[in-house]
Amino acid sequence: MRTFELTAPATVPDALAGPGTYLAGGTTLVDLMKLDVVTPQHVVDINALPLRGIDPSDGLRLGALERMSDVARHPGVYPVISRALLQSASQQLRNMASIGGNLLQRTRCTYFRDVTMPCNRRDPGSGCPARDGANRMHAVLGTSDACVATHASDLAVALVALDAQVTLASADGTRTVALADFYRLPGDTPQVENDLRPGELITEVVVPRLDWAANSTYVKVRDRQSYEFALCSAAVALDVQDGRIVDARVAVGGVATVPWRLTAVEDALRGAPVTQEAFEAAAAVAGDGAVPLSANGFKIPLLRRTVVRALRELTEGSRA
Amino acid sequence: MDISLEVNGRTEKLDLGPGVTLLDALRERLDVTGPKKGCDRGQCGACTVHVGGRPVLSCLTLAATVREPVTTVDGLATDDELHPVQQAFVDQDALQCGFCTSGQIMSAVAAVEQDVDDVREFMSGNICRCSAYPNIVAAIEQAANEQARRADANV
Ligand SMILES: Cc1cc2nc3c(=O)[nH]c(=O)nc-3n(C[C@H](O)[C@H](O)[C@H](O)COP(=O)(O)OP(=O)(O)OC[C@H]3O[C@@H](n4cnc5c(N)ncnc54)[C@H](O)[C@@H]3O)c2cc1C
Ligand code: FES
Ligand code: FES
Numbered sequence: 001m002r003t004f005e006l007t008a009p010a011t012v013p014d015a016l017a018g019p020g021t022y023l024a025g026g027t028t029l030v031d032l033m034k035l036d037v038v039t040p041q042h043v044v045d046i047n048a049l050p051l052r053g054i055d056p057s058d059g060l061r062l063g064a065l066e067r068m069s070d071v072a073r074h075p076g077v078y079p080v081i082s083r084a085l086l087q088s089a090s091q092q093l094r095n096m097a098s099i100g101g102n103l104l105q106r107t108r109c110t111y112f113r114d115v116t117m118p119c120n121r122r123d124p125g126s127g128c129p130a131r132d133g134a135n136r137m138h139a140v141l142g143t144s145d146a147c148v149a150t151h152a153s154d155l156a157v158a159l160v161a162l163d164a165q166v167t168l169a170s171a172d173g174t175r176t177v178a179l180a181d182f183y184r185l186p187g188d189t190p191q192v193e194n195d196l197r198p199g200e201l202i203t204e205v206v207v208p209r210l211d212w213a214a215n216s217t218y219v220k221v222r223d224r225q226s227y228e229f230a231l232c233s234a235a236v237a238l239d240v241q242d243g244r245i246v247d248a249r250v251a252v253g254g255v256a257t258v259p260w261r262l263t264a265v266e267d268a269l270r271g272a273p274v275t276q277e278a279f280e281a282a283a284a285v286a287g288d289g290a291v292p293l294s295a296n297g298f299k300i301p302l303l304r305r306t307v308v309r310a311l312r313e314l315t316e317g318s319r320a
Numbered sequence: 321m322d323i324s325l326e327v328n329g330r331t332e333k334l335d336l337g338p339g340v341t342l343l344d345a346l347r348e349r350l351d352v353t354g355p356k357k358g359c360d361r362g363q364c365g366a367c368t369v370h371v372g373g374r375p376v377l378s379c380l381t382l383a384a385t386v387r388e389p390v391t392t393v394d395g396l397a398t399d400d401e402l403h404p405v406q407q408a409f410v411d412q413d414a415l416q417c418g419f420c421t422s423g424q425i426m427s428a429v430a431a432v433e434q435d436v437d438d439v440r441e442f443m444s445g446n447i448c449r450c451s452a453y454p455n456i457v458a459a460i461e462q463a464a465n466e467q468a469r470r471a472d473a474n475v
Contacts, residue, residue, distance in 0.1 A: 023382070031380060045384075090445020096381070
């Protein structure tokens with residue numbers, strides 16, 4: 001690891017005052033610093049900042065420094081969030097990793113993580129070996145010529161399904177951005193991953209109140225049953241009344257360059273009966289626009305089936 | 321930079337670079353060699369220690385950022401008695417080469433304390449290349465049963 005300066009401010013204004021790269025749980029940053037993928041000169045340990053709190057009294061508010069493990073086991077958290085977290089990483093990593101850091105974790109693309117290889121996301125203009133290389137884990141949705149890396153966060157998929165917002169603080173004040181707008185498609189500038197401005201701090205995640213999201217779940221399909229990133233995942237919430245779907249939220253992960261909301265599937269579910277046929281009909285449009293690479297075409301049917309499985313699991317007992 | 325670490329009940333003063341991990345500080349500077357360096361990338365769990373009573377990966381923790389007491393496998397036993405989870409690992413023969421064992425035990429202690437329902441899921445962040453998994457699960461079940469018996473006896 002290269003040398004750097006380390007400071008640990010105690011207040012948000014002090015953290016915002018200086019230059020530097022923020023360190024929360026360090027499970028992404030320290031890893032990438034060891035690999036020389038990220039080489040900051042100044043690291044700002046933000047763990048002493050008062051960015052804590054899990055408040056489910058009106059929707060859900062999460063302090064950016066709350067740990068994944070504590071949020072997952074909090075009884076007031078929507079099931080889709082809790083399940084997405086519990087299926088992420090391992091218990092040790094969840095004890096370390098923060099909510100803010102989770103949303104800013106970097107892709108697990110092996111070329112991105114290997115500084116001896118070209119990568120447009122790490123080194124703009126150097127090329128993308130994944131296009132014709134080992135791309136089984138890569139994205140089929142939201143890709144560009146420049147980059148096909150998946151976004152790896154499970155939590156972000158659940159939060160995008162629930163219309164969550166992030167609160168961002170800078171020396172100029174605070175602003176609020178919908179998480180779905182926060183992430184940027186790679187396009188020609190894959191190095192720009194999100195809307196965060198230099199020096200800006202995520203202070204809070206806000207999930208608007210949605211009472212029927214008590215009926216929600218997260219299904220994660222992966223190469224082994226635990227401690228693995230998603231091949232495909234689905235976050236689903238359903239409002240079912242008298243055997244009909246009144247409203248639905250569907251987002252998927254592991255298949256796209258950003259957490260991917262499936263509004264077309266939601267539209268197809270609204271008004272539909274709670275049947276396997278209706279689920280399959282709605283999921284049929286899930287892969288619209290998907291572009292397979294040499295080794296990841298299996299993700300397109302897998303995506304449809306993962307959505308159907310999440311819908312089934314959520315309606316066990318109430319299906320016709 | 322000058323830092324102070326509480327390790328297994330002792331306060332240690334150290335002068336180290338900001339990039340030194342807790343794992344390297346323990347092993348190379350304090351001669352606390354229970355935690356092992358498997359991958360050094362947060363993937364195997366061999367370096368698991370408790371910080372503030374919670375299992376974390378010492379290879380992804382910068383020593384200078386640690387504010388709470390650290391417990392390693394070296395600090396579990398008393399002078400004349402193994403920790404119940406250590407004893408259960410011996411009884412159940414829950415290791416072969418032993419390289420992963422100190423990390424397994426630190427996660428297992430938390431599994432027993434938290435009385436987890438799904439032991440395999442909870443332990444998935446500790447990889448064992450010798451694949452001693454069935455015996456590790458048996459050891460955790462033994463320690464959990466003993467803990468439940470002790471709790472009953474105290475009622
Ligand atoms: C082996 C392994 C397996 C994993 N498996 C999964 C998985 O299955 N699912 C999953 O979702 N994730 C997984 N992860 C990723 C893990 O969840 C993230 O590394 C973690 O959530 C990052 O949080 P952190 O607090 O450690 O962030 P850090 O590493 O401290 O920071 C990450 C980035 O965010 C920035 N940052 C942090 N906090 C803030 C803030 N408040 N404001 C502004 N910038 C900030 C940092 O500067 C840095 O760039 C895995 C990681 C590992 C190592
Ligand atoms: S050495 Fe820390 S997880 Fe492998
Ligand atoms: S006992 Fe050999 S690695 Fe686990």
